Amino acid sequence: MDVFFAILVTGLTNGALYALATIGLSLVWGSMGMLNMAHGAMLALGGYVAFTVAATLGLPIWLGILSAALVGAVFGAVLYLSVVRILLKSGGPGFETSVMIATVGISIALQNTILLVYGGQPLRQPFNVQGGIALAGGGVMPMLNVVIVVVSIVVMAVVGLVISRSRMGRAIRATAQNRDAALLMGVPVERTYLQVLALSGALAGVCGVLLSSVTQLSPTLGADPMLKAFIMCVVAGLGNLPGAVITAFGLALIEAGVQFGLGARWGFPVLLMLVIAILIWRPNGLFGRAQIRRM
Amino acid sequence: MTDISQDQPHRPPRKDLDPRVRLDIAVGVVFVIVAVAAPFMIDSKYLIGQLIVGLFWAAIAAQWNLLFGYAGVFSLAQMAVFAMGAYGTAMTSIYFGWTIWPAILAGAVVATVFSLLVGLACLRLQGVYVALLTFAIANVTYLLIVSDTACFRMEGTTCLQFSGGAAGFARFGDFGMRQLLRGDWILGNYAIVLAGFVLTMLVTWIIIHSPMGLAFKALRDNSSYAIARGINRFHAQLLVFGISAFFTGLIGGLYAAHFNAIGPNIFSVSTLLFIMAIAVVGGIGSFWGPVIGTIILMVADEFMRDMGQFRTLGLGLIIAVCVVALPRGIVGRLSDFIVKRRAAASAVSKE
Secondary structure (H helix, E strand, C coil): CHHHHHHHHHHHHHHHHHHHHHHHHHHHHHHHCCCCCCHHHHHHHHHHHHHHHHHHCCCCHHHHHHHHHHHHHHHHHHHHHHHHHHHHHHHHHHHHHHHHHHHHHHHHHHHHHHHHHHCCCCECCCCCCCCEEECCCCCEEEHHHHHHHHHHHHHHHHHHHHHHHCHHHHHHHHHHHCHHHHHHCCCCHHHHHHHHHHHHHHHHHHHHHHHHHHCCECCCCCHHHHHHHHHHHHHHCCCCHHHHHHHHHHHHHHHHHHHHHHCHHHHHHHHHHHHHHHHHHCCCCCCCCCCCCCC | CCCHHHCCCCCCCHHHHHHHHHHHHHHHHHHHHHHHHHHHHCCCHHHHHHHHHHHHHHHHHHHHHHHHHHCCCCCCCHHHHHHHHHHHHHHHHHHCCCCHHHHHHHHHHHHHHHHHHHHHHHCCCCCHHHHHHHHHHHHHHHHHHHCCCCEEEEECCEEEECCCCCCCEECCCCCCHHHHHHHHHHHHHHHHHHHHHHHHHHHHHHHHCCHHHHHHHHHHHCHHHHHHCCCCHHHHHHHHHHHHHHHHHHHHHHHHHHHCEECHHHHCHHHHHHHHHHHHHHCCCCCCHHHHHHHHHHHHHHHHHCCHHHHHHHHHHHHHHHHHHCCCHHHHHHHHHHHHHHHHHHHHHHC
């Protein structure tokens, strides 16, 4: 029973974190066909910003999370203005890969800047919640994990509302469905792309703070979750938000189960095998639809 | 997107292809002459060592270029394939006691088999899906090797892992040049690596200019049209995966034999990044791009060595700036320039 609860707690916490990272990636992919390889470095950026605000400046932690989101959004906007916009204009069919290579470069540069500023030794994120909730059967769910799951779900709900209800969300969905048609209908496509990347950056910032509270702060803290978030995006079908959330929780639970059963080493390999099997069965992902491409 | 009317039915006569081939041959001959003359002009062992390393990087980048630049398969498992070649060489010579040459060949075969398995799993997908899956597979392979702690054999009192663990393998055999040439052993190694490099480049050139290469390029430019013309995308891309992996693995074996050591650090993202940077700076999809890119980045790297910790930062920025400012790399930019000049010249002569 203890093992069962341990798997459940780890799986749900990781699932919430993966889901948050996944929708940040999926949002950008769905609307502009861009795979942001710098997302992992942006998670680290968020974590370190919150650390600076809360631990170094001594301000309350909610302000730290807020400023992490803000800095993430600004970074996303700068990324759009300095790199993505130019590539979109010149890229054409090569955009998918060229933006991927460019963001890999930016990711390395950002990670290295963090390393130079804060040093490589792991730091402790001041975001922590004491206590726990006793579960039936003797298990204890730490309060921190509860907070992480709740915060992630609230953030995802807010994003869902923004996408489905707001004017900005309508513009994002219209651009994602058909860029040219949206442009003809008077949707400011460039501004929409800017908003999408800023929103994704803000999500990365919040996710980075939550993530570093369960692990530790290090410049490469985002690398592993980003890789898993990519995998989850792919399994769900790139660009599908609800599918991404379900897949994130599902795969995180499976990963936790494998890690407890076979040892931590095998968690990711087994996950990957499963993903490859799923993709051979459904090449467009579990929730993806086959795309018909015009030539 | 592309209109059929853009597809020119009247190809320029075959004669027009010749200058490019002639240019490639000329550049190749100049390269070989310079490369053969280099050790006679350079005294420093360090510099020759760096030349050898440069040949390795250029060869890996050239194979990645074949895969991505010519066939359009965006694989991020290139360093893993290279590592398979190196590990295959080290492990066959340690566990089976093979001498270095058959071991290098075995390493190349191991790399090919690994790559074909990866291809079978990934190549039903396209574009970024392939990139993500190959990236994940390379990462998992690295994690499995690094986290390997189970004792496979004992050497004295130290426990050694089957996959070499975090330390890797060392002292499994080299080219035997230390016995043969003593002090000048590095010149012997340079000759062997250069020969390997020229061989792989030659075969790659032939493949690119063969009907097979045309099929690869057709799939890259417009896979739907290529498939409609009867090319099997899966088979063709699996084939290029295998070919590129064989040569990458061969180079990996030479790498292992040159250093007489191999460790999991060659899997690292920064090495992969360096290879990608070489291809991007030089020009993806141009034959000499990787060579030019290697020269530029090795020189830049030597300069950045003094700046120590800013090296990786500089490398990352170089990649990002090059993708934005030089989408087709330096060689691509140069050939655009030459083509424009020629067009202008012929327009003038027509008048």
